[in-house]
Amino acid sequence: MRIIDEAALDDITLGSTILGSGGGGDPYVGMLLARDAIRRFGPVSLVDIEEVPDDANVVFIAGIGAPGVLIEKLPRAAEYERVLDELERFTGVTYDYVCPIEAGGLNAVTPFATAAARNLPVIDADGMGRAFPHLEMVTPTLYGGSATPMVMIDEHGNTMFLESATNSWAEAYSRAAVLASGANAASALYPMSGRQAKEWLVRGALSMAQDIGRTIREARDAHVSPVHAVLEKQGGVLLFTGKVEEVDRRNERGWTIGTAHLSGVDADSGHTMTIHFQNENLAAKRDGEVVASSPDLIMAMEIDTGEPIPAEEIRYGYRVAVIGLPADPHWRTEAGIELSGPRRFGYDIDYRPVEDAVTVG
């Protein structure tokens, strides 16, 4: 158990942008929310999953919406502070621990707002080890965990309780409700026991975000390449170094969908890369050949500063290093690839571990 102070929150925020894999919403917005709650209610402790009793009640806290909306409309603290009370009223269960659904993006830190208000610890784990755009794409789904009973509350004062037949139906209902309400809601979902949390979740996911953030910060301070520091830390692969030439991006029912086209520089001079995204970066092709795909992480970082560039913001002129990071072992199973691999997103691509990519440069 350790206390998360503002410096730790800053590192988690920076690292969660990398784990966001291009999506997941702007972690800076989540950080403001979490920091404000910690200042008002007091510090939050982060516990290792081994410290959680088997019979404890655990639940994910998450913001649901489209990243673009989350960036324009700040999530309101009030909803995150109240969302667990609502689930407890609905289920009659008292929850002992909260946990992020994804350590990538905004939702890495939204649970801290709930935890601070309720004086509960946050578990150092998540259900993705990254960010994904569908709420059924979590490791508990691989083991039969249910997204519901869940509760979702929006900024207008509407509360939706859901018991769904499948986690995909929970996604469909939540997405529809978020679009109807204006695309910003806080939710508590995937209630599970401590024992289930230990079996199902990606362990140490928040520490991983914090480590990546610290690595980038220290590399900047030491005037060495943040890109190479992150690759070394995470066992990742440099997929491409290039300049963004063109981005096709459209918004479709709250989704940011498109392709970024890059031309190579340095060792990649004369080559091209395309990054295909649906909120998150989901596939990367070098000279037309797939070199990385979901569930592995694909992320563009500004070459000089190491600043992570989300799919929403990537545009002409950026000079980026495109990196690939291996997904958590939970995802690299047959069931994991079926739930979150490239075919699930409509790409006619077989998943191949990113470490197998032939890299240049």
Added chain:
Amino acid sequence: MRIIDEAALDDITLGSTILGSGGGGDPYVGMLLARDAIRRFGPVSLVDIEEVPDDANVVFIAGIGAPGVLIEKLPRAAEYERVLDELERFTGVTYDYVCPIEAGGLNAVTPFATAAARNLPVIDADGMGRAFPHLEMVTPTLYGGSATPMVMIDEHGNTMFLESATNSWAEAYSRAAVLASGANAASALYPMSGRQAKEWLVRGALSMAQDIGRTIREARDAHVSPVHAVLEKQGGVLLFTGKVEEVDRRNERGWTIGTAHLSGVDADSGHTMTIHFQNENLAAKRDGEVVASSPDLIMAMEIDTGEPIPAEEIRYGYRVAVIGLPADPHWRTEAGIELSGPRRFGYDIDYRPVEDAVTVG
């Protein structure tokens, strides 16, 4: 108190098609559902609202969806039989009476399925005295009644409980959920006391549907005009007699929207009428001049048989009498017209009671 037998159900079904004002879903489908439930669980009693104790707990039962989907996909009895149990589980309240939200269309009889399964009486009243396409367009809204807590269950096994800030938000969430689930769900909503039911509801709405149905049936048996019999019974106005020349109809997010163009016959020869519908018929223009509009009822009936023609089915070649029936007095107030008048549906038209229309023929 009287027992609703299958003959009564048939008359209600026919009459509710007229009160459907062109929409409300196919009452025949609802009748099959209700009849089956009555055969399995036993007869249902219909009670006058004056028989309901002030402290009784009353709730609307309604199917939510787009009429087109309801016609193609039969609502399943299981959802109507279970929906009240779910609301009771959610609220902790036991309900004593069920009531249709609308006596027009399918939902005139869906409450009989719930009532039969739970051995509860149905109140001879409704929240519209007709059909409307939005769930906030009910008389309780005029008096501060709340649509929620409500429950909605679909055929896939999903249960949504809602507590909304306003009745319009309840509509937005329900509509979104219905579209996400495939547009067919049973709901229990607008919980109210017996005292509130007496103040808020349209009294005798189911008897009105039954009377209209009986009137049409008896006119057919007596070989007299069902159209004139209904007009006499309801104090309505014959707006036009003509032939359908053309129908523009589109489906938009579950809504059937369009215009039917008629050319006059007999006394209306040389004149035209357009009927503008959004699920229900909402405005009628004779030679371009508005002669009827919501909340008054506009309905096309086949001239010879008196068969009501829904907006979904009206098409080239039908010979119809277009009738206008006065809305319930609840609607003919400033608040009533604001909630359900033509401007609410985007028509730049002032409401004028249908009896004021200059009629020909």
